[in-house]
Amino acid sequence: MEGEAGERLDLTLLRRHLGASILTLLLCAAGLPFAAQPAADAAPGVSRVSDIRAWTNEIYTRVAIDTGDEVSWKADTLRADPARNLPPRIFIDIRGAGIRDDILHKPVEVRNGLLRQVRAGRFDRDTVRVVIDLERESTYRVFALQDPFRIIVDIDGEGEIRALPASPESVAPPGPVAAGHDVPSTPSAAPPSVESTRAAASHPSPVRKHRVRVMIDPGHGGKDPGAIGPTGLKEKDVVLAIGRKIREKLSRYGEFDVLMTRDEDVFIPLEERTAMANKGGVDLFVSLHINASRNRRAEGYSTYVLSRGASNREDLELAARENGVPIRKFQGVKFIIDDMFTVARKNESLRLAKTVNDAVVRHVSTRYSGAQSLGLKQAPFYVLVGARMTAVLVEASFISNVREESRLRDPSYLDGIVDGVVEAVRYYGRNGILASSDH
Numbered sequence: 001m002e003g004e005a006g007e008r009l010d011l012t013l014l015r016r017h018l019g020a021s022i023l024t025l026l027l028c029a030a031g032l033p034f035a036a037q038p039a040a041d042a043a044p045g046v047s048r049v050s051d052i053r054a055w056t057n058e059i060y061t062r063v064a065i066d067t068g069d070e071v072s073w074k075a076d077t078l079r080a081d082p083a084r085n086l087p088p089r090i091f092i093d094i095r096g097a098g099i100r101d102d103i104l105h106k107p108v109e110v111r112n113g114l115l116r117q118v119r120a121g122r123f124d125r126d127t128v129r130v131v132i133d134l135e136r137e138s139t140y141r142v143f144a145l146q147d148p149f150r151i152i153v154d155i156d157g158e159g160e161i162r163a164l165p166a167s168p169e170s171v172a173p174p175g176p177v178a179a180g181h182d183v184p185s186t187p188s189a190a191p192p193s194v195e196s197t198r199a200a201a202s203h204p205s206p207v208r209k210h211r212v213r214v215m216i217d218p219g220h221g222g223k224d225p226g227a228i229g230p231t232g233l234k235e236k237d238v239v240l241a242i243g244r245k246i247r248e249k250l251s252r253y254g255e256f257d258v259l260m261t262r263d264e265d266v267f268i269p270l271e272e273r274t275a276m277a278n279k280g281g282v283d284l285f286v287s288l289h290i291n292a293s294r295n296r297r298a299e300g301y302s303t304y305v306l307s308r309g310a311s312n313r314e315d316l317e318l319a320a321r322e323n324g325v326p327i328r329k330f331q332g333v334k335f336i337i338d339d340m341f342t343v344a345r346k347n348e349s350l351r352l353a354k355t356v357n358d359a360v361v362r363h364v365s366t367r368y369s370g371a372q373s374l375g376l377k378q379a380p381f382y383v384l385v386g387a388r389m390t391a392v393l394v395e396a397s398f399i400s401n402v403r404e405e406s407r408l409r410d411p412s413y414l415d416g417i418v419d420g421v422v423e424a425v426r427y428y429g430r431n432g433i434l435a436s437s438d439h
C-alpha cells in the first residue's frame, strides 16, 4: 500500500496541505475523502505519525492515524474541563514514534455537532498524542490495522448507543488524568469549506427512510489488482464489472438507492470503504471479491460475515490476502469487533450472506454446470470491521481456477452472479430491513 500519491486526487473533497509535503489532515463532512498517503519518505524502521484522516457526519466519525510501522499505543478519554475551556476528549498516545513537524499543533476544526477538532502533538519526548476534541461525550472504539500500520478511531454520536467495554489489549481503563497531560490546544485554522463531488456518500443522515440504501463495494482497485488468474485476469476488474451491473439492475427497482465505494479503477483503503458506508447511512453493505487458492482445482462461491477468527487455514489466508496483510502478521491481530453494532447486525448479516450465496449459486447454475456452493462462512475481514449495517463479503468464484477464470471473462456468467446478488438484496430489502430497523 505504498506510493499512491496523486492517484485519487480527483476524489479529494478537502485537502489541506500542512506544509510543503503531502502530509494532510483531511476532514470530510459531506462526501468521499481523499487518498491515503503512507509515509513513503519515512526512514525504514522509524515510526511516525505521517497522516491523520477523518470521515465524519453529525453522528459518526472515523479517524485514521497513519504511522507506517507498527507502534505501541493506548487510547483513553478525558472529561470536559470547563476551567481550562476544554471539551470532552479522546486521546491516543503513540509511544516510540515521531510526528511530522507540519502536523504538530495544527488542529483542523470540524464542529459538526459530534467532533470539534483533531490535533496532535508531542506529549513527552517519547510519546505522540493525538487528541480528538468532541462536542459532547460520545462512545468510541479504537483498533489497529496492519500494513501499513494505522490506528482507527470510530466515534458514535447516537444517544442510544451505550458505552462499549474497553479492550484490555489496547484501551486503558478510563480514569482521571492530571492537568497538563493534554496536548496544548492551539488556535485553529479557519473551518474548511466542504463540498461534495460524488454522489456516493452525499446523504449523511442515516435517519429512518423508506428506500433501502445499498452500498456495493467492488474490492481492490488502482494499484491493488487483487487476485490474478492464470491468464492474467484481475480481480479488481471483474468485481468492478459485477458491481456496476448490480447497481444498474438494482436501480431499476424503485425501492433502492444504490451507492458504490468505487465505480472506477481507483485504490481505496479498506477502512475508508466502511467509513463511507457508515457515513452514508447505508442499510446493506455488499463487498465483492473473487477468491483464489494455491489449489488450482478450488472453485465455487462463498459469502462471509465478519468474525474474530476464521474456522480454518484457508479462510484465514483468504482474509489475510483480502486485508493486504502477510499471514505471519495477521495471525496475531486482535480486532475489536464485539461492539453493539456488529453484534446487533450479526444475525442479519448471516441471513443476508446465506441468501446471497444461495441465490448466486442458483442463478449461475441455470446457465453453467458445476456451480459449487462453499456456503456461508466467517472470517476477520478489515473491510467489515466497524460496519454499522448489515454487511457481507462475497467471494464469487476462484480466479485461480482455469475454468472459473475463463467464465469470469464471460459477461453472461457475470450476469448470473449479478442476478443472484440482486435477487438476494431485493429479498432482504423486503423482508429483512423492516424487521431489523426498529431495535
Ligand SMILES: [Zn+2]
Pocket (backbone or CB within 6 Å): 219, 220, 226, 227, 235, 288, 289, 290, 322
Ligand atoms: Zn479480493
